[in-house]
Amino acid sequence: MILDRPDVTAQEFHDATGWTIEPDGLCRVDRCVPLDGLEPDADGRYDLVALADRLAMPVAHDTTHRLWAVGPEAGGRVLDSALMPDLAFPDLSGNVFDVASLRGRKVLLLAWASW
Numbered sequence: 001m002i003l004d005r006p007d008v009t010a011q012e013f014h015d016a017t018g019w020t021i022e023p024d025g026l027c028r029v030d031r032c033v034p035l036d037g038l039e040p041d042a043d044g045r046y047d048l049v050a051l052a053d054r055l056a057m058p059v060a061h062d063t064t065h066r067l068w069a070v071g072p073e074a075g076g077r078v079l080d081s082a083l084m085p086d087l088a089f090p091d092l093s094g095n096v097f098d099v100a101s102l103r104g105r106k107v108l109l110l111a112w113a114s115w
Helices: 010-017 048-054
Strands: 007-009 020-022 025-028 031-033 045-047 059-062 067-070 088-090 096-098
Touching: 007 010, 007 048, 010 020, 025 048, 045 048, 048 059, 048 067
Parallel strands: none
Antiparallel strands: 007 045, 020 025, 025 031, 059 067, 088 096
């Protein structure tokens, strides 16, 4: 889920994640997670970070572009940062290409496996 603000309506959260905000808490199929007093604001919007925290979903925020992204349930296995580790790969000619040389630029990495 990618948003341009750090809050969501119950419907937006449900459409993006499948979780429904009910009186018992956040519910999906036969699971419910308590909201413990988390209430919507006057416009009926919920704090996105607080909802994601209750479900152990990672949240990334890009201040420059005013974007928030929430990932799927991670079960405690999330990245500590959105910084790419140092990687170097051989290019098509066999020369080593250091991905760090692209820092500051938008990069799309495409991985493919035959299985």
